[in-house]
Amino acid sequence: xxxxxxxxxxxxxxxxxxxxxxxxxxxxxxxxxxxxxxxxxxxxxxxxxxxxxxxxxxxxxxxxxxxxxxxxxxxxxxxxxxxxxxxxxxxxxxxxxxxxxxxxxxxxxxxxxxxxxxxxxxxxxxxxxxxxxxxxxxxxxxxxxxxxxxxxxxxxxxxxxxxxxxxxxxxxxxxxxxxxxxxxxxxxxxxxxxxxxxxxxxxxxxxxxxxxxxxxxxxxxxxxxxxxxxxxxxxxxxxxxxxxxxxxxxxxxxxxxxxxxxxxxxxxxxxxxxxxxxxxxxxxxxxxxxxxxxxxxxxxxxxxxxxxxxxxxxxxxxxxxxxxxxxxxxxxxxxxxxxxxxxxxxxxxxxxxxxxxxxxxxxxxxxxxxxxxxxxxxxxxxxxxxxxxx
Amino acid sequence: xxxxxxxxxxxxxxxxxxxxxxxxxxxxxxxxxxxxxxxxxxxxxxxxxxxxxxxxxxxxxxxxxxxxxxxxxxxxxxxxxxxxxxxxxxxxxxxxxxxxxxxxxxxxxxxxxxxxxxxxxxxxxxxxxxxxxxxxxxxxxxxxxxxxxxxxxxxxxxxxxxxxxxxxxxxxxxxxxxxxxxxxxxxxxxxxxxxxxxxxxxxxxxxxxxxxxxxxxxxxxxxxxxxxxxxxxxxxxxxxxxxxxxxxxxxxxxxxxxxxxxxxxxxxxxxxxxxxxxxxxxxxxxxxxxxxxxxxxxxxxxxxxxxxxxxxxxxxxxxxxxxxxxxxxxxxxxxxxxxxxxxxxxxxxxxxxxxxxxxxxxxxxxxxxxxxxxx
Amino acid sequence: xxxxxxxxxxxxxxxxxxxxxxxxxxxxxxxxxxxxxxxxxxxxxxxxxxxxxxxxxxxxxxxxxxxxxxxxxxxxxxxxxxxxxxxxxxxxxxxxxxxxxxxxxxxxxxxxxxxxxxxxxxxxxxxxxxxxxxxxxxxxxxxxxxxxxxxxxxxxxxxxxxxxxxxxxxxxxxxxxxxxxxxxxxxxxxxxxx
Numbered sequence: 001x002x003x004x005x006x007x008x009x010x011x012x013x014x015x016x017x018x019x020x021x022x023x024x025x026x027x028x029x030x031x032x033x034x035x036x037x038x039x040x041x042x043x044x045x046x047x048x049x050x051x052x053x054x055x056x057x058x059x060x061x062x063x064x065x066x067x068x069x070x071x072x073x074x075x076x077x078x079x080x081x082x083x084x085x086x087x088x089x090x091x092x093x094x095x096x097x098x099x100x101x102x103x104x105x106x107x108x109x110x111x112x113x114x115x116x117x118x119x120x121x122x123x124x125x126x127x128x129x130x131x132x133x134x135x136x137x138x139x140x141x142x143x144x145x146x147x148x149x150x151x152x153x154x155x156x157x158x159x160x161x162x163x164x165x166x167x168x169x170x171x172x173x174x175x176x177x178x179x180x181x182x183x184x185x186x187x188x189x190x191x192x193x194x195x196x197x198x199x200x201x202x203x204x205x206x207x208x209x210x211x212x213x214x215x216x217x218x219x220x221x222x223x224x225x226x227x228x229x230x231x232x233x234x235x236x237x238x239x240x241x242x243x244x245x246x247x248x249x250x251x252x253x254x255x256x257x258x259x260x261x262x263x264x265x266x267x268x269x270x271x272x273x274x275x276x277x278x279x280x281x282x283x284x285x286x287x288x289x290x291x292x293x294x295x296x297x298x299x300x301x302x303x304x305x306x307x308x309x310x311x312x313x314x315x316x317x318x319x320x321x322x323x324x325x326x327x328x329x330x331x332x333x334x335x336x337x338x339x340x341x342x343x344x345x346x347x348x349x350x351x352x353x354x355x356x357x358x359x360x361x362x363x364x365x366x367x368x369x370x371x372x373x374x375x376x377x378x379x380x381x382x383x384x385x386x387x388x389x390x
Numbered sequence: 391x392x393x394x395x396x397x398x399x400x401x402x403x404x405x406x407x408x409x410x411x412x413x414x415x416x417x418x419x420x421x422x423x424x425x426x427x428x429x430x431x432x433x434x435x436x437x438x439x440x441x442x443x444x445x446x447x448x449x450x451x452x453x454x455x456x457x458x459x460x461x462x463x464x465x466x467x468x469x470x471x472x473x474x475x476x477x478x479x480x481x482x483x484x485x486x487x488x489x490x491x492x493x494x495x496x497x498x499x500x501x502x503x504x505x506x507x508x509x510x511x512x513x514x515x516x517x518x519x520x521x522x523x524x525x526x527x528x529x530x531x532x533x534x535x536x537x538x539x540x541x542x543x544x545x546x547x548x549x550x551x552x553x554x555x556x557x558x559x560x561x562x563x564x565x566x567x568x569x570x571x572x573x574x575x576x577x578x579x580x581x582x583x584x585x586x587x588x589x590x591x592x593x594x595x596x597x598x599x600x601x602x603x604x605x606x607x608x609x610x611x612x613x614x615x616x617x618x619x620x621x622x623x624x625x626x627x628x629x630x631x632x633x634x635x636x637x638x639x640x641x642x643x644x645x646x647x648x649x650x651x652x653x654x655x656x657x658x659x660x661x662x663x664x665x666x667x668x669x670x671x672x673x674x675x676x677x678x679x680x681x682x683x684x685x686x687x688x689x690x691x692x693x694x695x696x697x698x699x700x701x702x703x704x705x706x707x708x709x710x711x712x713x714x715x716x717x718x719x720x721x722x723x724x725x726x727x728x729x730x731x732x733x734x735x736x737x738x739x740x741x742x743x744x745x746x747x748x749x750x751x752x753x754x755x756x757x758x759x760x761x762x763x764x765x
Numbered sequence: 766x767x768x769x770x771x772x773x774x775x776x777x778x779x780x781x782x783x784x785x786x787x788x789x790x791x792x793x794x795x796x797x798x799x800x801x802x803x804x805x806x807x808x809x810x811x812x813x814x815x816x817x818x819x820x821x822x823x824x825x826x827x828x829x830x831x832x833x834x835x836x837x838x839x840x841x842x843x844x845x846x847x848x849x850x851x852x853x854x855x856x857x858x859x860x861x862x863x864x865x866x867x868x869x870x871x872x873x874x875x876x877x878x879x880x881x882x883x884x885x886x887x888x889x890x891x892x893x894x895x896x897x898x899x900x901x902x903x904x905x906x907x908x909x910x911x912x913x914x915x916x917x918x919x920x921x922x923x924x925x926x927x928x929x930x931x932x933x934x935x936x937x938x939x940x941x942x943x944x945x946x947x948x949x950x951x952x953x954x955x956x957x958x959x
Contacts, residue, residue: 028556036644050560050730077845080875139644141635141727144799147459151808158820165824165889171875179876183822198769207795212788213636213726263771270776289769314843314881371560372645372729458799460808622789720803724795740785 025053032061036139036375039385041359043378047371055366055374057359062389070349075101075316076174078349083169085353086387088131091124091160092329094173099254100325100336101175104318112305113177114255119190119298120163120173121255121327122291126197127156128330129284129291132382136281137208139379140217145208152200155193162186176312191299194292201289209285218281219272222365222377229275232361235354236332237287238381241267241280248328260297262290277380284382317344331355331382351390355383432525436514444667445476447715454719486656491554494653498552503654503661506545510668513538517675518593520685520703521600531592532580535676536573539631539669543569546640546650549662553653561649565633565640568733572630572637575741579624582616582752583608583680592676596684600691607683612759616752621681623745625717628673630733633666635722642727667715674714675707682710824874824889827867829907833886836860840878840887846871849878857924859917862908869895869903 031042040061046054066085070078082097083090095117102108109117134149157167163182164172172179208214224234229242239246247264249257265286267279318340326335332354339348358381365377449464453471456463468474490499516531518524528534543565550562586608587595599606609617630637641649651662678684685703693699728736810817819825841849848871852863876889895903913921 026556034647049563073845077843077877080845080873080877083875084873137726141638141642141644142725143455144459144723147461148802151460154808161823162820163822165820165822165876166874169873169875171877179880201769203798206791207724207798208726210791211726211795212784212791213728213732215787215791216732217726217729265771270772286771370729370731372639372642372727375645454803457803457807460802460805462807462809462811465811720796720799721792724799725792744785 030374037378037385038135038383041378041383041385041388043362043366043374045366045371045374050370050372052366052369052371052374055363057363059356059359059385059389062385064390066390067349067351070346072345074344075318075346076314078346079174080169080171083171084386085351085390086128086329086331086334086355086384087168088384089124089128089330090168090170091120091173092128092327093334094170095121096325096327096329096334097336098173098175099327100323100338101316101318102312103323103325104321104338104340105175105312105316106319107176107309107312109177109309110306111256112181112303113307115298115302116178116182116307117173118255118257118260119295119302120160120170122294122298123156123159123190123193125291125330126288127153129288130156132284132330133204133208133281136379136382137214139375140214142208142211142214145204148200148203148207152197155196159186159189159193162189175316177306177308181307187299187302190295194296194299197292198289201285201292205285209281215271215278217372217376218277218380221272221277221373222362222369222380223273224275224361224365226275228361228364232364233357234332234361235357236329237280237283238332238354238358238361240265241283242275243267243279248326248333252326254325254327256298256301257294259301260294262294265290277376280380280382315344317342326352329354331384331387332358353387353390355381355385356388356390359383359388428525432515433511436511436525440511440514440664440668440671443671444664445480447667447670448479448663449473449476450712450716451719454716455723458720458723480660483656483660488656488658489653491653493554495552495554498548499653500552500658502545502549502552503658503665504545505548506542506665507661507668509538509541509545510665510672513672514668516592517672518596518679518684519707520700521593521597523700523704524593527591527593530590532584532590532676532680535592535672536577536580539672540569540573542665542669545665549654550640550650553650555653557646557648558650558652561640561642561646561652564646564730565650567730568630568633568637568639568737571734571737572627572741575623575737575745576627576631578742578745578749579620579627580676580680581745581749582613582620585749585752585756586611586613586617587680592679592684595680596686599683600686607686608681613752613755616748616755617681620745620748620752621677623741623748624677624681625714627737627741628677629718629721630737632669632673632718634670634718636725636728637733638722638727639730639733644727670715670718671711674718675711677714678707678710682714819891819893822889823891823893824876826869826890826892826895826905827878827907828888828890829865829909830884830886830888831862831865831908831910833884834860834865835884837883839881839883843877843881845875845877846873848872856913856917856921859913859921859924861913861917862911864906864911865908866904866906869905870900 025046025048028045028047029042030045031037032040037043042058042061044056044058045052064084066081069081073081079094079097082093086093098109108114130149130153134146137143137145137149160170160172161167163186164170164179166172224238224242226242226244229239229244234242235246243266245264245266248254249262250264265283267274267283269276269279270282271278273279320340320342322337322339324335324337326333328334333352334354335352337348337350337352338346341347359378362378362381366374369377449472452463452475454463462471464472464475466472466475467478490496513535515525516528516534518527518531546565547562550558550560550565553559583595584590587598589595589598595608599608608614609621611617629635633640639649640646641651643649646652651659654662685707687706690699690703690706693702836851836853836855838851841847841851848868849866850868851865854861854863874889879887879889897903
């Protein structure tokens with residue numbers, strides 16, 4: 001890591017090279033319109049040739065006042081807004097919000113609804129990780145795996161379309177249960193997908209993850225140590241990639257996760273150091289397999305029944321109080337902190353977004369890396385700007 | 391160390407075009423007039439060839455990329471599988487406004503595409519399309535091609551500097567570092583066939599590989615166990631030399647936006663584009679000429695002396711070269727991009743030593759052959 | 766090679782020949798995969814010419830069963846972005862529609878307007894491509910008629926006629942009653958007088 005913080009001259013990007021020539025580092029704007037920043041993130045980089053000496057991310061280009069809107073609309077009316085922070089995993093966002101509202105209301109969804117929620121959350125996790133792995137390949141320079149990943153994601157979107165009518169912003173999981181029951185034939189379609197996915201998964205591994213160039217570009221790059229990950233409040237694959245065995249699905253059981261048998265994937269330096277870019281991607285790859293396994297178990301255990309709690313209607317008036325529920329989003333812990341004053345509108349609504357916290361550590365990783373690694377590191381964090389900016 | 395000449399005909403002498411022109415033009419013309427006419431005619435032929443090639447190759451690249459990525463690629467322009475897409479793009483680039491930034495270094499900015507394209511054109515001079523179908527049959531043909539095609543780098547650096555854009559400058563610097571270091575393995579990897587043929591002339595190499603079954607191709611020769619790895623080394627170095635993925639660092643779009651040609655548009659951008667495809671074809675053609683029997687294919691020697699011989703030979707050469715171009719595209723759409731320090735490591739730590747090892751093996755093999763069979 | 770089971774031990778062979786072998790092998794495997802897909806049928810469709818069918822639950826542009834709608838505004842109140850606007854005049858039971866519009870620049874197709882409807886008359890349709898050159902085209906009018914239909918006019922006329930008839934009948938009955946009362950009332954004192 002470059003010693004960019006001690007000497008004030010160095011901090012300003014000036015350095016003295018041989019023959020008393022004073023040089024200055026070049027400052028470059030990566031973004032807000034740049035192919036590798038996944039949206040409108042702007043990272044101000046300072047570089048000494050190809051080596052980065054400083055980095056600063058600038059957020060807010062996609063700020064839409066989501067939390068403030070939450071204090072202006074009904075409890076249920078806020079549901080479509082949750083779709084829009086992390087638009088790649090809208091089902092998980094719906095679930096996080098619904099669980100928080102349910103905690104305020106003091107109700108629990110019926111069992112069938114819980115199983116369908118887990119199936120949807122895990123399917124959405126696969127869809128989100130497919131985009132993460134695919135676009136990560138694109139950041140590294142491989143275009144084709146992205147299209148293969150999106151091909152399977154398209155099948156998932158068909159599944160989502162069949163159950164709720166939307167392909168990206170679902171608003172399907174709502175406080176008290178689900179909007180409506182799964183249509184006939186839907187569970188069979190999910191089963192067919194899980195079988196197909198196990199076959200296709202190997203393609204991404206062979207084509208992208210096991211490629212020598214990919215390994216060289218990601219192994220030992222952007223190493224987040226366990227202490228660093230914990231200190232910066234990382235979560236999700238970013239934290240597990242650093243070797244911390246922490247998964248809210250197992251450690252803070254909600255829904256029916258305690259009835260499912262699954263492993264928590266932890267990075268262990270498969271091609272380099274624990275906590276490098278390869279490990280974060282490795283965690284995502286194997287999490288898809290585990291999610292697939294969970295879905296299969298849910299399909300075996302699901303039974304007929306109601307999908308909506310009878311006491312929870314369209315207009316909610318939770319008793320005064322506050323609640324925080326965090327769940328394992330594909331990108332990490334997505335938490336909602338809600339305060340109710342007993343009216344039909346939230347008194348305070350706060351979102352703890354995983355990408356926002358995970359991105360913070362990138363600034364710490366970039367100095368000392370090469371310019372090309374900036375794309376690799378920011379890609380491995382797997383940010384969705386909609387959620388960092390909200 | 392002279393290689394044992396295969397029983398095929400010795401290298402034909404002279405230049406087809408010069409002979410043809412000499413026959414057509416009236417006697418008594420001064421030398422310079424003959425030379426000028428030859429230059430103009432050969433320029434026209436090569437430029438037309440590159441223009442058509444670039445159009446076909448862009449279409450092919452899009453189709454290959456599309457079908458590899460389980461999609462169609464261009465389908466609308468033209469009736470059949472979007473065949474006119476490249477034509478439409480060419481027209482669009484021609485009539486587009488020629489933008490030059492006010493902050494650009496204008497002479498360099500304007501000169502860069504010309505330098506880039508003209509060096510690519512110049513390299514085609516020493517390339518044989520068929521027996522004697524060559525503009526100038528240089529004794530140092532391979533040397534000339536390697537030398538002239540590396541001048542492209544100057545054009546790229548001029549473009550990167552002249553654009554007054556930091557991303558462009560990064561692309562240019564990467565190109566300079568990359569091409570300078572890959573000249574070495576590229577040149578060294580060409581030494582194996584050169585030693586085998588005992589000549590630096592591509593025309594000579596092509597002539598030496600002719601024969602009934604095509605068994606005189608370098609890859610099918612007694613030294614095939616040297617030819618195949620050396621071709622792999624050559625191909626890797628050629629990918630780096632032509633800035634193709636996984637070595638497309640000068641224009642790596644996910645890091646440097648578009649690299650050295652970020653600020654170019656219209657016809658100037660088209661020049662860079664044509665240069666890329668011309669360089670791809672050139673490297674593929676050199677590979678074909680040295681490893682895959684140039685214009686020869688099984689049965690061609692039976693047609694010797696007939697009208698069909700020359701067109702078929704040219705067709706065979708172009709087809710084989712395009713197959714190698716296809717392999718370049720196929721590689722591009724398969725592998726990720728290397729980082730600049732890894733490019734250097736690959737060039738200096740892997741390709742160069744391996745090339746030297748292959749040279750040692752090739753030289754030893756010639757020596758063993760000389761002792762065993764007494765050439 | 767890819768296995769669905771996590772590999773037992775980390776594979777970090779970084780020796781010189783190990784690197785060469787891994788590079789050659791992984792590139793060959795990758796090229797094998799891409800070459801196989803070069804010859805398979807593309808997964809995509811040629812969109813505007815060829816459209817995939819959407820599912821029955823698809824959330825596209827709304828449609829309104831106008832004859833069922835009772836102008837209760839429940840959907841407009843449920844909408845998080847206030848994109849539904851409607852206007853009507855009540856003529857007794859009949860509604861004279863002025864407009865029922867949805868601004869699709871705002872609408873986010875969340876389907877929250879569908880659930881509160883007491884008459885189940887607003888639905889999400891299957892139309893999806895909102896492509897236009899003019900922003901004002903996004904303000905879609907969902908009513909199939911404005912004002913009063915002939916049937917409604919007839920019904921109103923009938924209702925008015927019935928009302929008038931009823932009124933007349935009531936007036937008549939009242940008049941008869943009054944007359945009867947008037948007839949009866951003076952009779953009593955007459956009787957008393959006698």
